[in-house]
Amino acid sequence: MAADAVSFEPVRPVRAYQRVAEQIEERILSGELPPGSRLPAERELVRQFAVGRSTIREALRVLQSSGLIRSRPGDPLGAEVLGVSPDNLSQALDRLARSHLSGLGELVQFRMALDAESYRLAARLHRAEDLAELERLAERMAELVAVDPRAFGEADAAFHRSLAEASGNALLALCARAVHDAVAGAIEGKLSRSGEEAEAWMLRSVEHHRQVLAALRAGDGPGAARLGRQALYDHYAEYVGAADRERLRAALDEA
Amino acid sequence: MAADAVSFEPVRPVRAYQRVAEQIEERILSGELPPGSRLPAERELVRQFAVGRSTIREALRVLQSSGLIRSRPGDPLGAEVLGVSPDNLSQALDRLARSHLSGLGELVQFRMALDAESYRLAARLHRAEDLAELERLAERMAELVAVDPRAFGEADAAFHRSLAEASGNALLALCARAVHDAVAGAIEGKLSRSGEEAEAWMLRSVEHHRQVLAALRAGDGPGAARLGRQALYDHYAEYVGAADRERLRAALDEA
DNA sequence: AGAGATCTTCTGGTCTGACCAGTCGCCTGG
DNA sequence: CCAGGCGACTGGTCAGACCAGAAGATCTCT
Structure with missing residues (x-):
């Protein structure tokens, strides 16, 4: 020494x-x-x-x-x-996603982990006002179905953001948001739904949010986590290749 | 339109x-x-x-x-x-941790989620050579106990890195590494163990790695994930405040 | 001929001084 | 009172210069 x-x-x-x-x-x-x-x-x-x-x-x-x-x-x-902001984090994640190192499958799988954990924590640790805010957002989304798909998308993003913040872990919320953005950027353009498909998708989203809120109210952490994983699989499984789909299924099982 | x-x-x-x-x-x-x-x-x-x-x-x-x-x-x-590296990510995480926005508790909680998911995926998706590499590293660590604490620490980091890579998700592995580094940076200095404590800690690490390897061989994803969470809690619970300890416990339960 | 010291010529790091196109505050003329 | 213009700033960009360091070529001594 x-x-x-x-x-x-x-x-x-x-x-x-x-x-x-x-x-x-x-x-x-x-x-x-x-x-x-x-x-x-x-x-x-x-x-x-x-x-x-x-x-x-x-x-x-x-x-x-x-x-x-x-x-x-x-x-x-x-x-x-400006102070510390998550922009740098999203930028870094974006680079990782854009490099050939990681494809859409890895990105979604990663998001599954982050969302599941934040849902789980939110179910256990959320405050009353978090729940009220989430219910307010869910209601607004239900109203926007078949009215303004663009506003619906924004409200959807806001819902997920609030949900992640309800986990009580700002870092987790920031990363979840960054990965959310990265996924959105990676899938940009591919996502071209017709009007009917879009409406069906929105209705499914509303139902999903209803289930998640129920799990939150019940304090059912594992249930909320499962819902989050399943929703991501349902949304993105059709956009990834066969190998990546296998990967996503692995992230789903036993969770 | x-x-x-x-x-x-x-x-x-x-x-x-x-x-x-x-x-x-x-x-x-x-x-x-x-x-x-x-x-x-x-x-x-x-x-x-x-x-x-x-x-x-x-x-x-x-x-x-x-x-x-x-x-x-x-x-x-x-x-x-240099290409894309996790350094930028860990730098961003480091800044978030150093700012009042996120403390050590959030960082460790976040790492729990990432490690648990990578362990879980590794148990399910690892290849034979991943397992061989991990066993080689674990053996080397067992040899280094009470010989070279510094080399032990490096081998430990290498073990966790390989384990994360065995998950098959490079993005997850890079983020796990970045958070690992950020935690190490945040706890720097506080971690001043005496010789005996250090040796006990190393022995516990070796045992933990043995258990994780057993779970990997058995393909027991949830078990590996639980082991990862528990090990992080055991390592860091004493370094965080009461509120953060509660937070970490929440991340442990039901997982 | 081989090995070491020296030289040349490149590199990136820094400084100076200059110019441009904006932006804001003041001030003046209505 | 207000509109317009003037001027004194700002950051963005460029050109040219010098320095220390690194690398390869060259030279010298054994």
Whole structure:
């Protein structure tokens, strides 16, 4: 142990822009720069950090690509602090999904796991107001069937988001949302239902939500989880290849 | 619908560096620039894209911060393409964990869900060589107990990685790894076990892996999932607050 | 001839200074 | 009071320069 204590670590060069980005990120994550606050102008940061403007700009680019800040030309107030957001997470998941590494099957299978867990937790831990909100959304969706498919889709997404948030785990909810978006992006275009099919699909969704709500009220975690898995299988099984369908079935069994 | 078709979308300015980054990212994600290949030198990219060097550099910074490429000063081959990796994901998770949005409890709870699902799938879908690899790793860990705690920890991480990969879902495996890293980062420092405690912990790990392997061989998905959840609870319950412990218990029940 | 030191020439990292097109606040003329 | 214009900012982009480091070529000494 003593010999380890005096051993040196290889010093790796730290770029100037990196240290600038780390300093600013630290202030944001610590809450010292809350969302909505403004960074000084670039030329002011140049003075404060005593580096060139290109260094400052590269640092700001990194922070911006992480979704921590947003800048707009001509804004006399400087870059806006956005705080931690799930956008970066969705972006990362999106990349994973878009790379040949993962196909639609893996994506849906992954979403099965996330949804099932959030349903299960929501059934066990939901608060009264969560349930009220979910019932409100479910009602609105029932009204929208055969009226406005687009609004129905949005309400559907909102329902799933609220359900995930009712699990009490914000991280789980964010990831579920990110994967939801990734699936939607992957299936975009393929999903071309005729009017009748769309209506049948909406009716099935409403029924599914009714069952999930019943499970939530009963506090039936495993039941809610099973419902979530089954609904995803029913929705997407027809869009994946044979091998992926086998995969999804495996995710369904014993669950 | 017709009225919608002729409506215009608000045009948002697209920065030059953004388009450069998108073009390069597209080539990487499509596989045209496989991992290990090299990008042209910056000055060459300046010529090809017909933009200034600072624009090129900001684009490369974005790609680098996403973990897609890596550049090294003086490298005559140009920036190296790394391909999609979970580093960006774990970085995003790390930020979420460090911000007040998510604490260690949520992180561990999330990991419970991912690990449980990957164990469950691995028990059902693993190939013979996966099992052989896992048994090899488990043996090596058993040898390392009380010899090299550091090497043991690495072998442990490798075991979990292989186990997640045996699930057949690369996306799930990458996310599990990212969350694993984020948890490790969040608990860093707090984890200061004495020699005896460390050895007891290692022995418990070996036993746990033995049980998991037995469940895998038996194809017992739910059993493997339960083992994974329980092991995480046992490992981390002492490090989280009372509220988070309740949360973890909820993730354990009925699973 | 082989091995080591030196040189050349590239790389990425950084800085400076400049210009442009926006955006906002102020101020003036109605 | 308000509309319009002026000016002083902003961020986005470019051009050119210098530096330290890395790699391969070259040279020198044994």
